[in-house]
Amino acid sequence: xxxxxxxxxxxxxxxxxxxxxxxxxxxxxxxxxxxxxxxxxxxxxxxxxxxxxxxxxxxxxxxxxxxxxxxxxxxxxxxxxxxxxxxxxxxxxxxxxxxxxxxxxxxxxxxxxxxxxxxxxxxxxxxxxxxxxxxxxxxxxxxxxxxxxxxxxxxxxxxxxxxxxxxxxxxxxxxxxxxxxxxxxxxxxxxxxxxxxxxxxxxxxxxxxxxxxxxxxxxxxxxxxxxxxxxxxxxxxxxxxxxxxxxxxxxxxxxxxxxxxxxxxxxxxxxxxxxxxxxxxxxxxxxxxxxxxxxxxxxxxxxxxxxxxxxxxxxxxxxxxxxxxxxxxxxxxxxxxxxxxxxxxxxxx
Amino acid sequence: xxxxxxxxxxxxxxxxxxxxxxxxxxxxxxxxxxxxxxxxxxxxxxxxxxxxxxxxxxxxxxxxxxxxxxxxxxxxxxxxxxxxxxxxxxxxxxxxxxxxxxxxxxxxxxxxxxxxxxxxxxxxxxxxxxxxxxxxxxxxxxxxxxxxxxxxxxxxxxxxxxxxxxxxxxxxxxxxxxxxxxxxxxxxxxxxxxxxxxxxxxxxxxxxxxxxxxxxxxxxxxxxxxxxxxxxxxxxxxxxxxxxxxxxxxxxxxxxxxxxxxxxxxxxxx
Numbered sequence: 001x002x003x004x005x006x007x008x009x010x011x012x013x014x015x016x017x018x019x020x021x022x023x024x025x026x027x028x029x030x031x032x033x034x035x036x037x038x039x040x041x042x043x044x045x046x047x048x049x050x051x052x053x054x055x056x057x058x059x060x061x062x063x064x065x066x067x068x069x070x071x072x073x074x075x076x077x078x079x080x081x082x083x084x085x086x087x088x089x090x091x092x093x094x095x096x097x098x099x100x101x102x103x104x105x106x107x108x109x110x111x112x113x114x115x116x117x118x119x120x121x122x123x124x125x126x127x128x129x130x131x132x133x134x135x136x137x138x139x140x141x142x143x144x145x146x147x148x149x150x151x152x153x154x155x156x157x158x159x160x161x162x163x164x165x166x167x168x169x170x171x172x173x174x175x176x177x178x179x180x181x182x183x184x185x186x187x188x189x190x191x192x193x194x195x196x197x198x199x200x201x202x203x204x205x206x207x208x209x210x211x212x213x214x215x216x217x218x219x220x221x222x223x224x225x226x227x228x229x230x231x232x233x234x235x236x237x238x239x240x241x242x243x244x245x246x247x248x249x250x251x252x253x254x255x256x257x258x259x260x261x262x263x264x265x266x267x268x269x270x271x272x273x274x275x276x277x278x279x280x281x282x283x284x285x286x287x288x289x290x291x292x293x294x295x296x297x298x299x300x301x302x303x304x305x306x307x308x309x310x311x312x313x314x315x316x317x318x319x320x321x322x323x324x325x326x327x328x329x330x331x332x333x334x335x336x337x338x339x340x341x342x343x344x345x346x347x348x349x
Numbered sequence: 350x351x352x353x354x355x356x357x358x359x360x361x362x363x364x365x366x367x368x369x370x371x372x373x374x375x376x377x378x379x380x381x382x383x384x385x386x387x388x389x390x391x392x393x394x395x396x397x398x399x400x401x402x403x404x405x406x407x408x409x410x411x412x413x414x415x416x417x418x419x420x421x422x423x424x425x426x427x428x429x430x431x432x433x434x435x436x437x438x439x440x441x442x443x444x445x446x447x448x449x450x451x452x453x454x455x456x457x458x459x460x461x462x463x464x465x466x467x468x469x470x471x472x473x474x475x476x477x478x479x480x481x482x483x484x485x486x487x488x489x490x491x492x493x494x495x496x497x498x499x500x501x502x503x504x505x506x507x508x509x510x511x512x513x514x515x516x517x518x519x520x521x522x523x524x525x526x527x528x529x530x531x532x533x534x535x536x537x538x539x540x541x542x543x544x545x546x547x548x549x550x551x552x553x554x555x556x557x558x559x560x561x562x563x564x565x566x567x568x569x570x571x572x573x574x575x576x577x578x579x580x581x582x583x584x585x586x587x588x589x590x591x592x593x594x595x596x597x598x599x600x601x602x603x604x605x606x607x608x609x610x611x612x613x614x615x616x617x618x619x
Contacts, residue, residue, distance in 0.1 A: 017355040024362040028369050035373045042380050049391065094423045094436040095515050096488030103423060103515060105436065127438060129423065129517065342460050343617035344517065346399045346418045348438065 044116075051112045051122035055085055056347070059110030059126045062087020063345065066106060067130050067338040068219075069226060071246060074104060074132055074338065085112035085122075093132075102132040104338065107348070128345035135332040136214050137282065141181035142195060142323035143303045144213060145288060146206040147310030148184045152191030153293065153317040160195020162325045163300060169326035177323050183209045183310065191316065195323070206310035215284060216337065217307045221268040223250055228263075228334075236261045244281055244330040254289075255279075255297075264331045271305065273297035273319060280324065281331030293317035301327040378605040382555060382593040389540050389553045389591050390611045396524055401453070401462055401617045403582040404521075406545070409575040410561040411528045413587070414545050416453070416464060416521040418617075419445060424516045425483035425498070432502040433511055434479040435518060436489060440496045444469060448544060450523030452504070454512050462519065465507035469520075474502035487514050525549060528560050537594055557592035557606065564588070567618075585618040 061082050066089040077090040088109045095103040106128050113121040142160045152158065160179040164172035179195030180186055183203040186193065193199065203209040210217070219225050228234070228245035239245065244263040253259075253267045256274035263281045271285035277297040288305035291297060297319040305311055396417045407414035420443045426434035437443070451466040479498035483489035491498060501518075505511045512518065523545035531539030531554040538556035541549035563572035565586035572588045592608035 017358055020355075020359055021362055024366050028366055031366075031369050031373050035376060038377060038380060042383075045384075045387075049387065092436075092494065093488065093490040094483075095425050097515055102488070105423070105438065107438065127421070129421065341517065343401055343455075344421060345616065346421055347395070348420070349443065 055110040055112040055122040056124040058085035059108045063108035070338040125348040129341045130338040134336040141178040144181045146306030149313040151315040154190030156191030157320045158193040163322045164326040280327040291316045300324040386593040413526040419520045422518040425487040453519040455517040474500040557594040
């Protein structure tokens with residue numbers, strides 16, 4: 001009898017507790033699911049915010065990279081993979097101030113794709129304006145040497161008179177430039193120099209002459225800055241006749257006749273114009289080394305040397321260095337660059 | 350005996366539920382407070398970081414008024430009758446005509462901006478051949494972008510002369526931010542935003558009374574709470590101190606707070 005009563009009571013009480021436990025477990029499950037959703041949505045919002053900020057950074061980086069890597073003709077559009085995103089940069093010329101300065105509008109769209117939502121990438125756009133400095137090096141002299149004594153010996157000729165004619169290019173046959181611009185002294189020992197005027201020794205120091213040249217030497221001489229050809233001369237016969245490429249040699253170079261060519265030759269170390277070397281265009285050198293009397297090099301354009309530091313006392317024992325406005329103009333255009341207008345970068349939209 | 354055991358089980362399960370519930374409520378509040386702080390800083394950052402040189406009008410702890418750039422344009426031609434043609438990306442699509450506070454002209458020598466208050470209706474103009482004129486006279490590349498060259502008038506009446514071709518123009522909003530007592534949550538502070546001189550709208554509430562703006566002027570490494578006079582033109586960074594606070598859902602608990610400090614450099618300030 002007592003066993004039956006106990007069993008009935010047990011059935012009643014067991015059902016009550018079970019229902020309570022199930023109800024509470026359900027409530028806990030609902031609360032947990034809700035919490036998970038809240039945390040999940042918060043996580044998604046955080047990701048979206050982070051991606052948006054990253055897209056803005058990518059867009060800005062793309063715009064700056066486009067302008068800083070620019071050398072020569074301004075491209076229409078280019079894409080860069082930056083970080084987790086892509087920057088698509090486009091340019092449009094909006095104003096021509098003169099033949100040397102054009103104003104460009106640059107637009108960079110940065111996108112960052114989240115693997116969870118590949119169809120809706122974060123997207124930000126920044127824009128800015130930049131001047132295209134088309135001929136950055138001023139036409140000052142046929143030979144610039146930044147310091148020290150420059151000794152010109154027999155069979156050496158430096159001439160600032162324009163050796164280009166109207167047959168060479170429409171802007172040829174100019175009045176010419178100074179023969180030698182220097183921050184040091186010039187001593188002749190059989191050599192000659194001439195120009196309009198023959199000599200400009202008004203530069204007080206290496207830095208004076210360096211600043212006057214308006215060359216971004218730290219950029220151009222950096223191995224990480226891309227140029228047309230690196231380390232060796234291209235096959236100029238295979239290039240169009242109006243192509244004046246930028247060729248860079250990192251280190252010291254004695255350029256003999258197999259380096260003959262045209263364009264801009266950048267030598268980051270000591271440069272020595274070698275045996276029967278001929279160059280049409282501009283040569284930029286960290287330092288000018290002695291030119292031997294049997295080398296007889298010919299430069300038709302412009303030579304700027306001593307860009308690393310004040311050039312030491314040096315001798316040019318042979319060769320001709322003649323200003324050629326057409327070659328200089330074409331080579332100078334290959335060094336053209338973009339200069340962002342201060343305070344002009346803003347976010348679109 | 351069974352009643353005691355069942356009561357113990359009920360108490361255990363209940364306590365688990367309550368702890369879970371409190372934790373959930375706490376997380377929800379924390380999320381809300383962080384949302385407040387984040388929304389404040391995101392919107393402020395977007396408005397502020399592009400502010401140009403001399404683009405701050407009022408700068409104190411509770412109030413900030415800025416000229417926020419809407420777009421930059423370049424004058425590329427002119428036409429008789431005192432109007433100019435200008436390149437503007439996407440034409441007039443980017444012009445928020447109701448919010449526009451004025452325009453500015455950049456001095457190409459010094460880089461300084463001259464600001465003028467006006468409305469879009471006052472300077473907009475139509476007619477002429479903006480794209481063709483800019484192509485012919487300024488060498489502008491107008492390929493597939495004829496609609497991005499527009500005509501503007503009346504600039505000379507503000508600037509004193511017509512901006513020359515090549516001059517840069519800025520169309521800007523005048524935006525006011527103010528930390529003030531919240532209308533949505535009366536025990537906290539709110540951040541109000543709107544066009545300067547017009548009714549402000551509260552877009553974030555739940556700020557602590559310590560929420561404030563601070564300013565850095567050019568050449569100074571530290572931030573200060575108020576800048577006036579000529580020094581306004583030298584502000585090159587703005588700090589937003591946002592302490593967000595929400596009351597706990599249950600009594601006896603401390604308020605949930607989330608705060609951070611955001612430094613926003615003015616990228617376009619010289």
